[in-house]
Amino acid sequence: MHTRSRLRLLGAAVVIASATGLATATVQSAAAEPATVNAAAAHFVVLGPHGAGLARTERSVVDAGGTILKSWPQIGVVVATSTNANFAAVIRTKPGVQGAGATQNLAELAVPALSAAGADQRALEATETVIAANAKQAPAAAGDPLSVNQWDMKAIKADQANAISGGSPDVLVGVLDSGIEATHPDLAANVDAANSVGCTNQGVPDTSPAAWAPTTSDHGTHVAGTIAAARNGVGIVGVAPNVKLASIKVVNDDGFIYPEYAICGFIWAAEHGVEVTNNSYFIDPWYLWCDDDPDQKAAAAAVTRAIDYSARRGVVNVAALGNSNWDLSHDIVDSGSPNNTTPITRETGANCTKLPAEVNGVVGVSSVGVNLAKSFFSNYGRTETEVTAPGGDRMQIPGTPDANGRVLSTIVNGAWGYKQGTSMASPHAAGVVALIRSTHPNWSAQRVIIELQRDADKLACPPGVYDPDGTGVWTAVCEGGASGRGFYGAGLIDALDAVR
Template sequence: MRTRMSHKLTALSVTAACGATAFTLAAPAVAAPLQAPTAFVVLQGGTGTDKASAATRAAGGTVTQEWPQIGLVIAEASDDTFDDRVRKMRGIVGAGPTRALQAFSAPTAPAAGVPAGLGPGTAGGDDTAEPLNSQQWDMRMIKADKAHLATDGNRDVTVGVLDSGIEADHPDLAANIDPAQSVSCVDKGRPDTSPSAWGRSTSDHGTHVAGTIAAARNGVGIVGVAPNVRLAAVKVVDDDGYIYPEYAICGFVWAAEKGMEVTNNSYFIDPYYLWCKSNKDERAVITAVERALRYADKKDVVNVASAGNSRWDLSKPIDDTGSPNNLPEGEEPEVRHTDHRCYDMPAELPNVVTVSSVGPTAEKAYYSNFGKNVIDVTAPGGDAWLDWNAPKSNAADAILSTTAGGKWGYKQGTSMAGPHAAGVVALVRGAEPGLSAKQAVRVLTREADTLACPELYDYTDDNVADATCEGGAKGTGFYGAGMVDALEAVTP
């Protein structure tokens, strides 16, 4: 099956106790239609929520969550003219639905441990002592194995995994999960700190991401990029697989308030693949997410985001054929002709480190989005179709990490590339605790290894270019500053 991979959460997964020999190409998650009332963002000028809350109530809506730090209210309303009325009120600079209003109808609901304590220490070790390390080609590609001889990371550093929750009792993760900083944001964007809320959902995507960042050095399974840092499960993916704006906003602000050093964001924000400022409803949501990211940046958080899996050149106009992606069954979205005012969120927004993906040959993975002045760095995300004409794909060319049920398995996608970069940032911020977020990002990009554009990018082996890489010898169109380098990043 060689279809385009899901742009939202990555596919190509197989679960195995000791590696795997096959995998399946998972289809994108398809949610049930939404039920009214639905969520809206209401923005006032500056900080505080007094005007936004008052406007919400005056327009017949209900306030479900307030973020005074960024002048934002999350509201609920059943009337699809709610946002039009709110926008006319004094002090309001934007309002719009976080979901496609045409998706109103009754839903069909899907089915829906305490981790070990934290310990001190920053010493490194020999990665080959981990039983499955021989299958971790990705760690050797970014020289994490050599960096680990000096450091495994600083226990004072926390990486927020904005994803589908984390299996907190996984034997390779339990020692590094910090319950005090973990939260779920999928209840209307309201923080819920109960372990049952932020634990793994119907997807083990977040568990796989977490293992790449910080699987422990414990003689079990694998080792992560920064195996001694702490992990916070920040659940922003609901049981249907959606990441609505109110979830992501909650996650960014939560990470900022908790003082996390890094967040990893291996997703795009639903229900639009690309959000467009030319649409007043979508513009309000873009502004809200931008405010949350700007607030996190001011609080010294490095936000790492995956570029996406649609093979798009994000620097060029794109025909978006899949938005909105939460329409009732049987309805198809119209083609949207987008331009430079349309954004893959959060990957294309300010205050984000955007990561493309490569396979074992260090060439852009076939599915990875790209684009000059969009991609900041690249990292291993796997490419199991290196031989496009082979009858079967090769799971070992994907990324091995932690999966559901205390197991290990392969996945591939830019979702797997981003965590490598987030892990390197975690190592950098642990090695030099005085570095600001912006300084840590400069180290990440400065020490990345330049990858030149290929002479012909032809993953289908038909002598026809399948993508155009801008940047020549610098390769910036595909790879940004280049391959993240954990060793150089932590070497004085």
């Protein structure tokens, strides 16, 4: 039996002290103009046949009183709205319909609207302080000035790999996240504006720069820096500093990633030359999407179709496993879903899936700290963890000048800051995948994934019960013995092997 994880934007942030007094990571960029839709209209996905046969499904949506927002004939999915709370049940009986479900648990119809749950997750992600854009940075012999604090890059041998290759500018990595600050001095050279998009306007692609820029979160900018911050004499250096980045914004201003946003993001990646995606999030509002509920089953199927479509077109999708210290290989109790209305408590098992990390073919990544031991927060599981990577851990202290066990990367306002989370581990793996794709441009996505795992350095399970701080709060048991499979999958990713 499998379980799934509880992760929104999967990183907790700490940012270094600011030289200008900047104390938050609030972003000032303008958001894309939302579509005109009745505020009391709920959102649905409707499943039908692929290709031209979807026209019959579209007619049924209209006949049932729905409004079509976007059709995806590539995967046989229609995204629609309706003011009728029973729309999914009605449309399931219509011609050309293979399934249907509300994507936001009908929260749009709630009166009054309910606020989002999951405050514990947001607290874990909170940004604290910053190294500002105009802060003095001392030159470093090892690389860009702040790279002396990048213990994470040394752990995966990225510094050695970059002496051979920094990756190819022909490789494009899609960052499905909260947007990338394209003007950041460490990112500007590598952001591909022409292939960036916003998907938070109800899952309809919007290529205007405002639609894919960060608005309320620095999360995507931090992830982007880990993957491909340039080697340019300022700030840090990413795993693959020469590859390009597409900002594929799937996180709205309230911090939600609904199915229609993710569908848009994966299809965009598949059709715009993206070879690797990073996905440091879970799809809302259900931490675990269970197929005994027809709405959840349909929405999960729609997202899975989009992921599978991208994989068939050669995209390697990498995803964070989550920050709840859960063993995803065993049943759990989910008490936090739906997180956009009043949560309910339910037991979940093999019929439930965490999206996107548990979709077949997606590379699930757990997190370690500087001691190469499981981060106290990291989810894990013997069948869910493909590889592990540095995600930071405040309890594991490196011998760097800053003595900060979190991961240092780019944040908004041209600054740099620290975060910890499997959100930070996943982009390290995406960066290594980008290096493999740069070294072996003709390899299939499946062969790249096999190579990522084959190159990984095995880490053995710790004996007995793992208790990282001795308090019993973060205990975990690793299944797999010397293989380390339960905590670490195939092992710690290796950037040096990726370029040899």
